[in-house]
Amino acid sequence: MLRTHTCGELRLENIDKEVTLAGWVQRVRNKGGLIWVDLRDRYGVTQLIFEEGDADKSLLEKAASLGREFVVQAKGTVIERTSKNDKLPTGDIEVKASEIIILNKAKVPPFIIEDETDGGEDLRMKFRYLDLRRPNVRKKLQLRHRMMQETRRYMDVEGFMEVETPVLIKSTPEGARDFVVPSRINQGEFYALPQSPQTFKQLLMVSGFDRYFQIVKCFRDEDLRADRQPEFTQIDCEMSFVDQEDILQTFEGLIRHLFREVKGLELGEFARMDYSEAMRQYGNDKPDTRFEMKFVELNDVAQGQGFKVFDDAELVVGICAKGAATHTRKQLDALTDWVKRPQIGAKGLVYVKCNEDGSFKSSVDKFFDQQALAQWANKMGAAQGDLLLVLSGEENAVRKQLSELRLKLGEELGLRDKSDYKPLWVLDFPLLEWDEETHRYHAMHHPFTSPKIEDVELLASDPGRVRANAYDLVINGVEIGGGSIRIHDKQLQELMFKNLGFTEEEAKAQFGFLMEAFEYGAPPHGGIAFGFDRLCAIFGGTDSIRDYIAFPKNNSGRDVMIDSPSKISDDQLEELSIQLLKKKPL
Template structure:
């Protein structure tokens, strides 16, 4: 029976007999004395075997890295010359008395060393070994502390932990559903939930009042560093609270979490309207640590005889914006070419720029290939508006508003990181007053959040002017990452039906897809709202990881595959017949 974890033994246990279980991190033979560094989830401790314990000394001589051992011994102080200040157990060592080899180990496919670079494909294939690395262990331990803290806060504030179904019905959440064929209902399918949205609303109708769940969610979508096909959501819903109260209680939860786990004081979270965030930063999740902002210059560019600028400037759906980078004139032409290629990812056709070498010299003190297309008085006005100084550079975006916002918003972050402009460690923010709808590529209106978000206007005003309608929605942002998003929900059937009509969902379709919700709203649904946090993103930020794959025990690759288990896999013909599924044959190559 274990008496201690390896990494928890200190000088307080000197002269105690201890029993340890763990893995051999390293073995060293120093002139007849064998040193074993024993590792478990709490850390490493040094164990010494000398020839006096002949049987166990011989066993210690046979072990290799990653062997699983049981060791019994006595804790003793290290000599002053051998103390290791870099280890929590560096003041002591274990004099080994007994060693049992519980299992041998093949040579690992990579060293469990934080200084060794290993390809992610290899790490994911042998994830059970990768997770032994102290760096990975610490990330998962912190994740556990995060969920414990959140559960404690929720419980203390009267929220009930309630599970909602995993097998459910497809819902329009903005991504593709994972479908599950039903064996007992021929030709029909369940869907894995993209979120517990409708069920948590029904719990409010049921009178549960305050609900939370740390829920698994599923989205069949293209992946990025912060996306996975299955992810974990901290789901919260409450009745009889308005948007300000919901934001206040969840802000308190995150403040307490950071203080408890990281000893970080986030302070109060400022509020910023969506329109202001898009105008100043080109993003609805701006990183406020970066002191760069977008400035509109449409009015000036309407007068320029340069189609690249005056076209978007005179287009109601266009935008011309400038991004001044203080001290950026030292950015090389090669770097500018790199930034031009970068913004093309977001649909930008190019990247205009002006370097300010000597502002007192007027146009002669500026450097740019676009100056010949612009009148001197317009340039003078623009330089004054941007408050440029010698050594600055100004980048320009001119296109559809959405393209300019995405391209310059992303460039703002990249330049800020490249030029070392990030100030401070943490910058929290609430983004509020989102539009109810946005226009898709076909010119149709879609929900910016989801169709159950309450508008800040009446049903009549909503249907009369949907493009101008704002929602009672809010996103929590930290360091340019959306931690969570939520809204006050629609709790009256006439408002929900009005939203459906704006979205082009007929009464018949609404009844077919959401009849259970519309029926529930007729039976005394209380005013309610909530918020959902992405647990994986939250832990990624708190640990400083670059990808959420580093804070998930067994993640999928960017192609939504598990290289360790080789999933997804094929189903045999018997299973397919039971599910009434026939696979289409691939056309043969000519």
């Protein structure tokens, strides 16, 4: 080994010990006859000291020649530091160097490789291998590693078997777009990269594996954002001979285990809420329940007063921001401009201040007197010092708009504490949702989700009212996992395909293998999948999942470090029988 110790482990008990360290030069401070070098590796930083009286001239000259990110080996004796650094675990000691060997020189890096760097995101992604040297980035990947190990530990204790499923599979028309892979051997045919191992894990249940899990890469060709990547990782799970309650209890246990072992926290109650309640009270199927500010419908007290904006609306609905009546006109105008942005789409915002003297000041005083505003305040449970914010319009649209406003206010008022964790199961989703573009129903989760037994009869008469035996786990307004009890009966699965607009031929072509498997004795089964990258971000207290992926893509789906995706040669295209459409000259 080129080292006896790492750069993060030496302490006072190692004083007078001869050691050999190896790592990267983070910083050199040259005071002439005294030189300090901060040496860094994955484990930490240790200070080396070179003194004129204790070292020969050539050693001092070599130390003075070191540049940032040089790879070096250093030998010396551990001594106590006279000026200690309480910000470093190794800050009580330093190594008086007797020898230094340059293992590799380095160019001056394009940004400072420290927690407080001067490199922008684009530059750091281009030189990701340098960015990964920064301690705060490394800690995020260490967190990911720990969560992966603890997940495997819990699942093993609970009797789950880890099974790898294929990466080259068959393309299906449901859900997001597939990434497709041309087959050279079977020309004109294509594999798809899996959006999830859904059908394979169901086949494993038919195979009698009983409890399966996999920490698996999945792929979706969709628009990107901070919490979405074209390739992502899931904790994918399936169980046989279970009902919904068994699934919830088992995987509530997994999340509790991760919080306990990784963060040292004991989670409180896992609340439960129906989808319909979540949409009615929060306008969102993944509500952030760290704070209240629930929706209150105001049609009965706000309409019929001559205010056309309210009178013509399908829904008038508001929220009460406790203690926020101190908002200035400038702040309220800023909120109004914010909800009117195209991304939100509201036409305006009505506010009511509940003054400390019991009076009300609103943006609609022309239409509503003090008595009318008092009715609003009473219905919304407002007290003196509170602020009422009201939107109106088409029901579905206005709920989404108010949901965004609620989250923004929660952030501004400091109600979204990242150290506070509120887990929530959202249950009883609609089985199907209507698509105006295709004029047919689509599966809200996927085609294999079982309907509630009591709602099966509605599939023929009123499909939109059928509830799914499905569940999502939400933490602090972020969906971290979702699943369902599956259909295990061939006849019910055929009925489901029919409601989704599949012909018998289409269903057989796409999923005939699964339907045939059901004829050989499929057990009742269900499962769940957790977004592992998103779960890591929740544990790390950040919004972007990129921080927890070693080599992420940017918002355009590109890896700017290796310049991918890229063109392939004409010979490769010919071998795959692919002809690219060439743009006609203008």
